[in-house]
Amino acid sequence: MTTAAAPGLLSGRLRTLTVGSVALVSLGAFEAIAVATAMPTVAVALDGLAAYALAFGLPLATSVVGMVLAGVWSDARGPGAAMRVGVAAFVGGLLVAGLAPAMPVLAVGRAVQGLGSGLFSVALYVVVARAVPPGLHPRMFAAFAAAWVLPAVVGPPLAGLLVETVGWRWVFLLAAVLAVPAALLVEPALRGLAGQAGAGGHRWRRVGWAVVAAIGAGALYQAGQLDGTLAVVLGAGAVVAVAVAAPALLPAGALLARRGLPAVIAVRGLLSAAFLAEEAFLPLLLSRERGLSPTVSGLVLTAAAVTWSAGSWFQGRHRAPSRTTLLRCGTALVGVGVLTAGATVLPAVPVAVGVLGWAAAGLGMGLAYPTLSVLTLELSAPGEQGANSSALQIADALFAAVVLALTGALFAALVGSGAVAFAAGTAVAAVPALAAVLAARRAGMAPA
Incomplete structure (x- = not known):
C-alpha cells in the first residue's frame, strides 16, 4: 500500500480511533503536568511532605511493570484486554488519589494509576501498528506528540484554578471522568485485533524482571531525596536492581x-x-x-x-x-x-x-x-x-x-x-x- 492510497486519520474508518487515542494521550499528559502543579498543595493538605518523593516515584516505577505486561499481553492475546485493564486501572488510581484521606493512600492510588498508564500507552502503540495503515504511522505519532501541547499550555493554570476554587481533588477526579469517553472511542478498533501465533511464551518471565526494575527505579528515586549512609546504601542497591533487570527488558x-x-x-x-x-x-x-x-x-x-x-x-x-x-x-x-x-x-x-x-x-x-x-x-x-x-x-x-x-x-x-x-x-x-x-x-x- 502506498502512502497516497492510505486514508486520512480522520476518515470514517479511523476517525474515532484517532480522536480517542489522542484524547487518552492528552489526558495522560494533563494528569502528569497538572498533578505536578497541584502536588505541593496536596502534600500540605494531607500532611504528607515526607512522602512527597514517593508520590512521584511510585507511578514511574509501576509504569514499567505495566509497559512490560502490556507488551507481552498484546503480542500473545491482542491489545484489547491490555487497553481495557489499563484504562480501568488508570481511572481507578485517579479516583483513589482524588478521594485519598492521607498521603500514603494517595501514593497507592498513584501507583495503580502508573500501572494503568503503562498498560494502555503500550497497547495504543500496538493498536496503531495493526489498525492504522503504515503510511499514516508518522502522522499518528505526530498527533500523539501534539496531544501534549494543549496540556502543557493550559495544564498549570487550570490545575491552579481547580486548586483555588473547587479543591485539589478535582485535578485527579476530572482526568478520571474524561478518560472513560476517550476509551470508548478506541473500543471499536480493538475488535478483531487478535494475538500473534507463537507470541508470548517465555516472554511472560519479563514481567518478573519488570517488578525488579520497578522496585529498583522507585528506590533510586527515593534515594536521591535522602542524605548520608542510607542514601548510599539504598542507591547502590537500586542501581544493582536496575542493572540486573534492564538486559532482560x-x-x-x-x-x-x-x-x-x-x-x-x-x-x-x-x-x-x-x-x-x-x-x-x-x-x-x-x-x-x-x-x-x-x-x-x-x-x-x-x-x-x-x-x-x-x-x-x-x-x-x-x-x-x-x-x-x-x-x-x-x-x-x-x-x-x-x-x-x-x-x-x-x-x-x-x-x-x-x-x-x-x-x-x-x-x-x-x-x-x-x-x-x-x-x-x-x-x-x-x-x-x-x-x-x-x-x-x-x-x-x-x-x-x-x-x-x-x-x-x-x-x-x-x-x-x-x-x-x-x-x-x-x-x-x-x-x-x-x-x-x-x-x-x-x-x-x-x-x-
Missing part, C-alpha cells in the same frame, strides 16, 4: 546501542533522560539565578512543548527528510538545547538565548520521538510489536529514572553553592544527550 544490545533496533531503543532512553533531567531544574534555575517569576519560568517549558509539536508535525509530512536524517538532526538539536539552556546560569548569557535553546531542544524531541516510534514498528515482526513498543517506553522510564536520580542527588549536595549546582545538573544531562547523538548514527536497518 530491553532488546539484546540496547545498552550498547548495537546497530538497528537496539540503537533505536537506546536513543529513545538517552533522549528522554537528557531532556527530562534539564527540564526538571530549568524553571528553578531561571527563578533563583535570573530572578524570573515562577509563571514566566514555566512558560519556557510551554515554548518547548510548542516546538516539540512543530517538529512532530514536520516529520509527518510526505516530503520530510529520511528517518535517519530526522533522527540525527533531532538528537543534535537536543544536545545543543540542553547546553544552551543550562548556560543561562551565567549572568553574561541573555535569558532569551536560553529560551531559544530550550525551544530548539523541544524541536529536536519533536523530530526524533515520532521517528523512533516509526522505526521501532518498521523493525519489528508482527509478533514482536508489543514487546518492542514496551521496550521503547521502558527505556524512557528506566534511563530517565537513573539520570534524574543522579541529577537530584548531585543538586541536593551542591545546592548551597548556588550556580554550581545548576551547572553540575546540566553537565549530567549533557552526557546522555551526547551519547544519543553518537547512538543515532547506528539506528535504523541493520545490515543484512
Whole structure:
C-alpha cells in the first residue's frame, strides 16, 4: 500500500480511533503536568511532605511493570484486554488519589494509576501498528506528540484554578471522568485485533524482571531525596536492581546501542533522560539565578512543548527528510538545547538565548520521538510489536529514572553553592544527550 492510497486519520474508518487515542494521550499528559502543579498543595493538605518523593516515584516505577505486561499481553492475546485493564486501572488510581484521606493512600492510588498508564500507552502503540495503515504511522505519532501541547499550555493554570476554587481533588477526579469517553472511542478498533501465533511464551518471565526494575527505579528515586549512609546504601542497591533487570527488558544490545533496533531503543532512553533531567531544574534555575517569576519560568517549558509539536508535525509530512536524517538532526538539536539552556546560569548569557535553546531542544524531541516510534514498528515482526513498543517506553522510564536520580542527588549536595549546582545538573544531562547523538548514527536497518 502506498502512502497516497492510505486514508486520512480522520476518515470514517479511523476517525474515532484517532480522536480517542489522542484524547487518552492528552489526558495522560494533563494528569502528569497538572498533578505536578497541584502536588505541593496536596502534600500540605494531607500532611504528607515526607512522602512527597514517593508520590512521584511510585507511578514511574509501576509504569514499567505495566509497559512490560502490556507488551507481552498484546503480542500473545491482542491489545484489547491490555487497553481495557489499563484504562480501568488508570481511572481507578485517579479516583483513589482524588478521594485519598492521607498521603500514603494517595501514593497507592498513584501507583495503580502508573500501572494503568503503562498498560494502555503500550497497547495504543500496538493498536496503531495493526489498525492504522503504515503510511499514516508518522502522522499518528505526530498527533500523539501534539496531544501534549494543549496540556502543557493550559495544564498549570487550570490545575491552579481547580486548586483555588473547587479543591485539589478535582485535578485527579476530572482526568478520571474524561478518560472513560476517550476509551470508548478506541473500543471499536480493538475488535478483531487478535494475538500473534507463537507470541508470548517465555516472554511472560519479563514481567518478573519488570517488578525488579520497578522496585529498583522507585528506590533510586527515593534515594536521591535522602542524605548520608542510607542514601548510599539504598542507591547502590537500586542501581544493582536496575542493572540486573534492564538486559532482560530491553532488546539484546540496547545498552550498547548495537546497530538497528537496539540503537533505536537506546536513543529513545538517552533522549528522554537528557531532556527530562534539564527540564526538571530549568524553571528553578531561571527563578533563583535570573530572578524570573515562577509563571514566566514555566512558560519556557510551554515554548518547548510548542516546538516539540512543530517538529512532530514536520516529520509527518510526505516530503520530510529520511528517518535517519530526522533522527540525527533531532538528537543534535537536543544536545545543543540542553547546553544552551543550562548556560543561562551565567549572568553574561541573555535569558532569551536560553529560551531559544530550550525551544530548539523541544524541536529536536519533536523530530526524533515520532521517528523512533516509526522505526521501532518498521523493525519489528508482527509478533514482536508489543514487546518492542514496551521496550521503547521502558527505556524512557528506566534511563530517565537513573539520570534524574543522579541529577537530584548531585543538586541536593551542591545546592548551597548556588550556580554550581545548576551547572553540575546540566553537565549530567549533557552526557546522555551526547551519547544519543553518537547512538543515532547506528539506528535504523541493520545490515543484512
